[in-house]
Amino acid sequence: MDLSLSPPLYVMAKPAGAACNLRCRYCYYLEKAHLTTSKPHNLTTSQPHTMSDELLRLFIQQYVEAQPQPNVLFTWHGGEPLLRPLAFYRRVVELQAPYLRQGYHIDNCLQTNGTLLDDEWCRFFAEQGWLVGISIDGTEAMHDAYRLSAGGQPTWRQVMHGIELLQQYGVEWNAMAVVHHQNADHPEEFYRFMRSIGCQYLQFAPIVERSLAHPDGRHLASPDEFTDTEGRPLSMTPESVTPQQWGAFLCRLFDEWVHHDVGEVFVELFDCTLANWCGIAPGICTLAEECSHGGVMEWNGDLYSCDHYVFPQYHLGNIRQHTLTEMLYSPRQEQFCRRKHETLPHQCQDCRWLHVCHGECPKNRILRTTDGEPGLNYLCEGYRQFFAHVAPYMDFMKAELEAGRAPANVMNWCQSS
Numbered sequence: 529m530d531l532s533l534s535p536p537l538y539v540m541a542k543p544a545g546a547a548c549n550l551r552c553r554y555c556y557y558l559e560k561a562h563l564t565t566s567k568p569h570n571l572t573t574s575q576p577h578t579m580s581d582e583l584l585r586l587f588i589q590q591y592v593e594a595q596p597q598p599n600v601l602f603t604w605h606g607g608e609p610l611l612r613p614l615a616f617y618r619r620v621v622e623l624q625a626p627y628l629r630q631g632y633h634i635d636n637c638l639q640t641n642g643t644l645l646d647d648e649w650c651r652f653f654a655e656q657g658w659l660v661g662i663s664i665d666g667t668e669a670m671h672d673a674y675r676l677s678a679g680g681q682p683t684w685r686q687v688m689h690g691i692e693l694l695q696q697y698g699v700e701w702n703a704m705a706v707v708h709h710q711n712a713d714h715p716e717e718f719y720r721f722m723r724s725i726g727c728q729y730l731q732f733a734p735i736v737e738r739s740l741a742h743p744d745g746r747h748l749a750s751p752d753e754f755t756d757t758e759g760r761p762l763s764m765t766p767e768s769v770t771p772q773q774w775g776a777f778l779c780r781l782f783d784e785w786v787h788h789d790v791g792e793v794f795v796e797l798f799d800c801t802l803a804n805w806c807g808i809a810p811g812i813c814t815l816a817e818e819c820s821h822g823g824v825m826e827w828n829g830d831l832y833s834c835d836h837y838v839f840p841q842y843h844l845g846n847i848r849q850h851t852l853t854e855m856l857y858s859p860r861q862e863q864f865c866r867r868k869h870e871t872l873p874h875q876c877q878d879c880r881w882l883h884v885c886h887g888e889c890p891k892n893r894i895l896r897t898t899d900g901e902p903g904l905n906y907l908c909e910g911y912r913q914f915f916a917h918v919a920p921y922m923d924f925m926k927a928e929l930e931a932g933r934a935p936a937n938v939m940n941w942c943q944s945s
């Protein structure tokens with residue numbers, strides 16, 4: 529196939545699988561360990577869930593060569609990727625080096641819970657120019673409500689120490705905050721805290737999960753499961769945000785941002801909403817028309833359609849048997865990407881916010897519409913509230929952009945109107 533015409537190919541790699549030193553109560557990934565314990569690929573359950581050197585080499589080679597352009601972004605994810613020793617990431621750099629000499633531009637980012645960061649890690653990230661994403665859910669009380677160690681202890685202080693170290697070494701970092709039942713009612717306090725620790729790039733992930741016990745030990749429902757074995761509807765996990773909480777959280781946090789910080793603090797969801805408002809492809813798949821050509825690669829080379837679809841039925845294959853290009857441009861993955869748009873219920877198709885929402889993530893489409901049609905997003909009510917609230921500001925910023933002026937002028941407009 530002619531790769532030069534294809535969209536960039538993106539894979540999130542899990543070098544330590546689902547292994548993690550924490551036990552966050554809302555974690556959707558810890559239980560994925562059950563999926564890879566019984567997989568063949570010449571591995572036994574007694575072997576640790578860590579990526580071998582041979583697989584790492586194969587992945588780096590395939591990933592670089594699969595890119596349509598000479599720009600490559602590696603994302604190291606978990607579980608907790610810092611459970612691999614620093615030597616593993618030094619080896620990553622070593623294996624990437626020949627491609628740099630061939631003219632590729634390579635970036636690396638790593639998403640961590642931050643509790644294992646020390647001077648040595650930070651020195652490495654600073655020297656290599658890696659971007660580090662830190663999971664932090666706000667103030668001590670907000671964070672420690674659910675983000676606990678394996679022994680059930682709070683973790684906020686360790687994370688804050690990790691952030692201080694990153695800052696001390698001049699490592700570029702951003703925050704990934706989970707919005708959950710306990711912090712969603714305090715958006716101003718949450719946002720001001722994030723500002724106070726020097727966060728300039730903020731991403732949110734709302735918790736939307738339903739409980740369902742599986743025979744293999746997993747406890748969360750896949751997006752395709754709606755009832756238990758007795759046919760009863762599934763209940764949301766207690767950590768999940770409600771649609772009303774989500775809407776209020778976004779509106780109130782937007783108000784803080786739009787009055788003070790446009791152009792200074794980058795809130796991914798707001799940037800992407802503005803992009804959609806202007807008809808530009810947004811940077812996040814959840815607000816895009818179709819799912820991205822991304823995938824998740826587990827420690828053993830198993831590839832899945834998306835980080836939120838690491839379920840047996842979304843297993844695309846293994847890089848030892850098929851290339852990343854074959855799997856991520858396969859008819860199956862193409863269909864996975866398209867179905868975000870193709871399965872929109874009529875309520876979404878007729879919605880005035882479709883051009884900015886696109887029905888959000890299919891993982892969250894677990895409700896029925898007012899007509900009883902399946903496939904409505906659980907967060908719909910919150911998103912409708914948010915889009916209606918931000919519409920005048922988005923219209924203004926769009927007009928500024930079209931006139932070649934800075935969208936940050938919206939802050940003056942807020943004061944004068």
Ligand code: SF4
Pocket residue numbers: 548549550551552554555556557558606607608641663
């Ligand atoms: S740090 Fe991440 S992977 Fe680890 S338990 Fe928490 S949410 Fe799960």
Ligand code: SF4
Pocket residue numbers: 813814815818819820834835836837868888889890891
């Ligand atoms: S399923 Fe959701 S998270 Fe995955 S690619 Fe689609 S929109 Fe993104």
Ligand code: SF4
Pocket residue numbers: 875876877879880881882885886887888904905907908909911912
């Ligand atoms: S706001 Fe609700 S109805 Fe409108 S596109 Fe989004 S999910 Fe669908």
